Amino acid sequence: MKNTAATLLTLSVSVCSVMVGLGIVWPLLPVLAVQYGAGGLIVGLIIASYNISRTALSPFVGRFSDRFGRKNFILLGLVAYSAVSFAYLSAHSSGALIAVRLAHGFASLLVVPIAMALTGDIAPRGKLGSYMGTLNMAAMAGLGLGPFMGGILFEHAGMTAAFSSMGALSLFACVLVAAFLPPDRESGAVVRREGTATLKDIFTNRTALALVFMRFFTATGQGAVYTFLPIYAMRADMPSSQVGVLLSVNIFLMAVVQRPVGRWTDRHNPKYPVMAGMFVAALSIFPMPFAGGFIPLLGLNLVMGLASGAVYPGSLVVSGHLGRVMGMASLMSVTDAAWTFGLIVSPILSGLILDVWGIVPVFALGAGLLFLGSVLVTALLRGYRPPAEENAG
Template sequence: MPREPLSTTARWALTSLALSMLMPSLDTSIANAGLPILATAFDATFQQVQWIVLAYLLAITTLIVSVGRLGDSFGRRRLLLIGIGIFTAASLCCALSPGLGWLIGARAVQGLGAAIMFALTVALVADAVPKARAGSAMGLLATMSATGTTLGPSLGGLLMASVGWQAIFLLNVPLGLLNVWLVYRFLPADRASGPRVPFDYSGSAVLMLTLAAYALAMTLEGLMWPLLLASLCGAGVFILVEMKAQSPLIRLSLFSDARLSSSLALTLLVTTVMMTTLVVGPFYLHRGLGLSSAMVGVTLSVGPLLSALSGVPAGRLVDRFGAQRIVPGALLGMACGCALLALLPMSLGLPAYVLPIMLIAAGYALFQAANNTGLMAGVSQDQRGVVSAMLGLARNLGLITGAAVMGAVFALAAGDPTQAPATAIASGLHTTFGVATALMLLTLIISRVQATTRDSVNTAQPL
């Protein structure tokens, strides 16, 4: 049965959301390739310029849930316009930075704008397109996210080499101005809501400090355990604060719904596994298979590129067959890819590495489209912002955890990856993806429990 085409207004509204996902995704990775250039420009050490990346990621991680909740009460379209404005203005400040401290501060403010854009873009899909096209829209947003992250390093390197480091930030100014106009012109105005509820400042502050402690624990090796303990205590304090709050940042009753709890757990585990491919891959390709740096870069782009190309087709499959049918198949495909890498003989060379990576990437694209569509379809209007933000938070925490924990597993199994021989690197890859396979089997169990719970409840209430 042919689908009804989108109206012109809906197409432009979806374009605005796609751009709102592309811009912050691009800036997640665009500065990475230029860290050596930035270190020279500001006469700084590598550890110092790393904060250009960390400040942005920390701001997103700590603020995304709070701004998502604020969007539910303040107006999602209105707050998205503000977020794009903050992101654009901060990008200009980054380009005009006279010193490293100024640049790091501007990147943190840019992260605030990015947090708003990440938190509200998915939540606004229901207002932009008909329900029957939600899966395709989610697939497009997944494509934009993967495209931005994949394109960032190469585009950043090209702009820095040809124009200068300021260009990687100035790029956002015309894009941001265009996006402000698109959102203002084509996204539906915020619906009138009931009485304005007070914002949970206490819960927001505790959650931000807790998430900051966890994120820093994953990046500062010397302080890992004290910061992990602090984040655990912070989580306990946050629960107590939310139990007493008049209008809590996150309604704790949400977690009693299996759809939300399982979707967040699946997102965290799946993104942890996806980050594993980016942590282990460069060492296996360079030191294990002996590829040149150029070939390593090309090979590493295969997975993200396939995820980007698979996003829209994955969304169409979700629209046709339903999210509940797609999620288990996507997880099974990723599990099989991880298992193949865990058993990979080095003698089979590059093709034996690339094919499982392609299987993992395609499964990830399917999972994102199906999981996000299935969850957001059951969310009430007044909770879309915070639930969308929690999905973004689970993704960010998965990426941080994958880089730290799975990187530690690889280093433990292979020794120092920068010095280890090819055989040790191969052993490290097998061990790390053995752990990744176990994580994917856990996702299949969670998915099965979710399906069983859903089948036992004939009429699920909105979150």
């Protein structure tokens, strides 16, 4: 009998390690770019390059993984992650940083989306929500912890230590996967030499299209908050420590609710937290520029974190159900591309609005796009019911 719990633990620890490393360098990249003389537009391009390569290459990587397996893709991604981590230290120009970021985005495609697909493969019937929620909790916890660790490392040990820590964490995850993740034929990975869904199949399926819309519109709403809440706080003379608390609380709450909501979706229709979470998250974003202080903003971020966190386990369970038909990685890589595309569109569009109309319409745009997404997703998922063998109600 396959030890799926041990496989899930290995994947969770590995993904958490990688996401901690990603979070470490997240707040340091703009500092590094400015040190090399980059202006605002180039800084934005450096940041966006990571998501550009993910958006462009994600669907292809997913189809390859469905055809050729999981473990080797994850190992290759972790090795590439480690190399990229140290390549940051050798990038002494804006152009070099853009190239490294493009490579970083590609490396990330080989790890987290494929790990998600493998989790969907191995999850026992009736436990898909628990498994997906556990892995996503590990990813979000790592991403939330990373910036905090990065700030401490940068302050006390410098830039080199921060990027080296990212590489060390990736190497640790690589060793862990190589040693403890079983080969595909033993882990339960589903390899399909043929029959994986095409892009046309995905975009003409109502449920798959709902997942694409969910990922895109959620990214646009969250992107507006994560990118421009610090600017709003700065203009309101709010200490940077309070801004860090706001964003950390938001992300950590998202992590905390993953497993309990995932377990709930194992017993009930997973569409409900998706639809309700998107709507409530949209309502929490709109009043943020009118909050008038740290405590009201903290309350709104608490609501947003809980609501946004509830969306992911439900959507991952729906993805898992559908992925067993379409190809797990093929579907999840397309929804991942929608997510990263939203993270590209949101800062650019919001930045233009900020320059023309100010900070308040930025939050209105984020809330409006997320509300539009909730309407579209609700319409597309209205008749969705999970497969009978999953024992959801």
